[in-house]
Amino acid sequence: MLRTFLLTIVIVIAFMAAWELHIRGRGFTPTYNDDKILWAAKRREVYQSPDNATVFIGPSRIKFDLDIPLWKKLTGENAIQLAMVGTSPRPTLRDLANDENFKGKLIVDVMETSVFSPATFITEKSAVDALAYYKSETPAQRSSAILGHQLESKLAFLEEGKFGISNLLNDLQLPSRPGIFIFPSMPHEFAVSTYDRQTSMTPMFLANPALIKRQTECWIRLGALNRSHGIKGDALEMVFKEVKDAVDKIRARGGKVVFVRMPSSGTYLESETASYPREQYWEPLLKYTNTPGIHYADYPAIANFVCPEWSHLQPADVITFTNELVRILRDEQGWKFRENPTAYK
Numbered sequence: 001m002l003r004t005f006l007l008t009i010v011i012v013i014a015f016m017a018a019w020e021l022h023i024r025g026r027g028f029t030p031t032y033n034d035d036k037i038l039w040a041a042k043r044r045e046v047y048q049s050p051d052n053a054t055v056f057i058g059p060s061r062i063k064f065d066l067d068i069p070l071w072k073k074l075t076g077e078n079a080i081q082l083a084m085v086g087t088s089p090r091p092t093l094r095d096l097a098n099d100e101n102f103k104g105k106l107i108v109d110v111m112e113t114s115v116f117s118p119a120t121f122i123t124e125k126s127a128v129d130a131l132a133y134y135k136s137e138t139p140a141q142r143s144s145a146i147l148g149h150q151l152e153s154k155l156a157f158l159e160e161g162k163f164g165i166s167n168l169l170n171d172l173q174l175p176s177r178p179g180i181f182i183f184p185s186m187p188h189e190f191a192v193s194t195y196d197r198q199t200s201m202t203p204m205f206l207a208n209p210a211l212i213k214r215q216t217e218c219w220i221r222l223g224a225l226n227r228s229h230g231i232k233g234d235a236l237e238m239v240f241k242e243v244k245d246a247v248d249k250i251r252a253r254g255g256k257v258v259f260v261r262m263p264s265s266g267t268y269l270e271s272e273t274a275s276y277p278r279e280q281y282w283e284p285l286l287k288y289t290n291t292p293g294i295h296y297a298d299y300p301a302i303a304n305f306v307c308p309e310w311s312h313l314q315p316a317d318v319i320t321f322t323n324e325l326v327r328i329l330r331d332e333q334g335w336k337f338r339e340n341p342t343a344y345k
Helices: 002-025 036-043 060-065 068-075 090-097 125-136 139-152 165-170 209-221 233-252 266-275 282-289 315-331
Strands: 053-057 078-081 105-109 191-193 199-201 256-261 293-295
Touching: 036 125, 036 139, 053 060, 053 090, 060 105, 060 199, 060 315, 068 078, 068 315, 090 105, 090 125, 090 233, 199 315, 209 266, 233 256, 233 282, 256 282, 282 293, 293 315
Parallel strands: 053 078, 053 105, 105 256, 256 293
Antiparallel strands: 191 199
16 A cells, blocks of 8 residues: 555656656746736735835736836835736726725726726626635635745746646637637747736747737637727716726725726727727726826827737836836826836836
C-alpha cells in the first residue's frame, strides 16, 4: 500500500513537472488567476485613506491601459484595480455607493457597451458573482487564497484562465448548438495579469499577426461589428438616474468620482461611434450626473492610439496614457496627490 501511494505521488509530480516545462517551453511564465478570489482581496483595500489610494472600476480597458507601477511613482498612491474583463461597472459602482465606509477617489471606465447596452444584465454577472463571493468569503477561503497566490506566482500551469480543463476544452471550439452560445477561444498568449490585477498584452501576442487576427475575430463574435443603437428613452434615463444616485452617495461622504472614456480604434471604434454617439450618451451622462469626464479624443497626446486588436493599448502606449491621465487629473480636475511631479516621464 505504501509503495503504491509513493508511486502515485511520483507519477503526479512527474506529470506536473512535465506539464510545467511544456508550458514554459511555449514561452509562458507564472502569473495570477484574475478571478473573483483575487478581486475580493483587492476589494478589501478600498478603505485606505483617499490620500493613499484611487479605485478603478469598469470593464477591461482601464485594466489594460493603466500602468500601476507608473501610477504609484507619479502620484505616490496605490491604484486599487477593481475592473473586470467584459463586465459592466454598474454593480461595483452601486456596491461602493452603498458602502458607508468607502469615502475615496474613484475612476469609472465608461465603455458604452458595458453601461448602455440593452443586455448589460449579461455583462453584470461576473461583478455580481465577485461581490457575492467577497461578502461571503470565509477565513478558511481567505487563507486558502493566500496559499494559492503564492503557488500561482511560482507555477505557470496554475493559471486556470488559460490552462484549466474547461478552458483547454474551449480551445477545441466545438460547433455551436441551437440556443447555445460557445464563448470564443481567445489566444492564451494575449495577456497576463499581475497580483495588482493589471493586465498587459504579451510580447508573444504583439509579435504574431495571426494571434492578433484571432483576437479581433473573437471581438467580432462578441459583437464588435454590432452597430445597433444602445438603450434610449426611459431605459436610458433609468441608467442615468442609477449612476447619479450612486455618485451622489459617494460625493456626500467626501469622495470623488471621474468618468473616463478609454481609447479604442479600428472596427471597434467605428461600431461604438455608430451605436453610441457621444452627444447621446457620453455628454448627457456627464450633464445628468454632474460628474467630470475625461474623453481620450479630447487630448492630442492620447487621441490617436492604434490598439493592436482594436480595444486595448499595447504596453508602450499604456505608459503614455497613464502619464497623461495623471496630468489631466492633477492640472485640470484639481486632484491632489501625495507626489506632485513637475514632469511626467
